[in-house]
Amino acid sequence: MKQTSHSSIKTLLTVIILVVIVGVLLVITSPTVVSQNAPTNPADTINSLLAPKNQPAESIEANDQPKPTITISPVDPRTDHIMGNPDAPIKLVEYSDMDCPFCTRFHNTMKQIIAEYGDSGKVAWIYRHLPLSGHIHADEEAIASECVARLGNNDKFWLFVDTALSDISSSSTELFDPKPLTDLAVSIGIDQTAFATCLQNRTYESDVLRDLSEAESSGARGTPFTVVLLPNGEYETIDGAQSYAFVKSIIDANLK
Numbered sequence: 001m002k003q004t005s006h007s008s009i010k011t012l013l014t015v016i017i018l019v020v021i022v023g024v025l026l027v028i029t030s031p032t033v034v035s036q037n038a039p040t041n042p043a044d045t046i047n048s049l050l051a052p053k054n055q056p057a058e059s060i061e062a063n064d065q066p067k068p069t070i071t072i073s074p075v076d077p078r079t080d081h082i083m084g085n086p087d088a089p090i091k092l093v094e095y096s097d098m099d100c101p102f103c104t105r106f107h108n109t110m111k112q113i114i115a116e117y118g119d120s121g122k123v124a125w126i127y128r129h130l131p132l133s134g135h136i137h138a139d140e141e142a143i144a145s146e147c148v149a150r151l152g153n154n155d156k157f158w159l160f161v162d163t164a165l166s167d168i169s170s171s172s173t174e175l176f177d178p179k180p181l182t183d184l185a186v187s188i189g190i191d192q193t194a195f196a197t198c199l200q201n202r203t204y205e206s207d208v209l210r211d212l213s214e215a216e217s218s219g220a221r222g223t224p225f226t227v228v229l230l231p232n233g234e235y236e237t238i239d240g241a242q243s244y245a246f247v248k249s250i251i252d253a254n255l256k
Helices: 003-030 041-048 103-121 138-151 154-167 179-187 192-200 205-217 244-253
Strands: 081-082 090-096 123-129 224-227 234-240
Touching: 003 224, 081 103, 081 154, 090 103, 090 205, 103 123, 103 154, 103 234, 103 244, 123 154, 123 205, 138 205, 138 244, 154 179, 179 192, 234 244
Parallel strands: 090 123
Antiparallel strands: 081 123, 090 224, 224 234
C-alpha cells in the first residue's frame, strides 16, 4: 500500500514538472508584442517625458512678423529737431528717452553716422521723444529740451540733449529737481527765468505726448526706437541701440 502511494506521488510530481517546463518553453518561444507607440529604449522614455506638449513644428523668425504700420508725422524743419540736410534722401527719425542708457549709446552711434554721411547731404537725423513711464523724470527732461529749442535754437537743442544724455540721470525714488536742467540750460545761453517758467508750466508737454503717441502706434516697445525713411518711400525700423555697422549697412544698401 505504501509503495502504491509513493508511486502515485512521483507520477503527480512528474506531471507538474512537465507542465511547468512546457509553459516556460511556450513563453520563451512566443513573439513579443510591442505597442506601436511604445519607446524602444530607456532614452526614448526619458525624451517622451521631457518633450513639451503641443510644440510647434518650427519657430517663426522675426523677419516673418508683419511689418508695423508707421503713422509718424512727416519730417518738418519748422517743428522737428534735425541734424543734417532736411531734404536728405535717407532720414533716421529716432524716438528717445534722456534717462535711457541705451539711448546714450545709440546717440553716440548716430553722431558717428552724421559725421560720415551728414556733409554729403544724404542722411539726416531727426530727434523725437519717447519718455518711458519707468523713468519718472524723463518727461520733464523732454519738456525741458523743447523749452530750450523754443527759447534758443536748433543748435542749442542738440547741445542740451547731448549733455543731458551724458550727465543727467534721475532717480525713481527722488522728487523732481529742476535745478540740474536749469543750470544746463543757462550754461548754453538760455534765459534762466524764461526757462524756469516754461518748465514749470510744462508749456510744450503736448509736443512730447504727440511724439510718444506716434512711436507707440508705430510699434515702439522701448527706447531707442528709430524709423528709417528711405528714398523709395519705404521704411525700415531699428529697435534698440544697434551698432554703427548695423545702421551703416541699412544706409549703404539704400544709397545705391
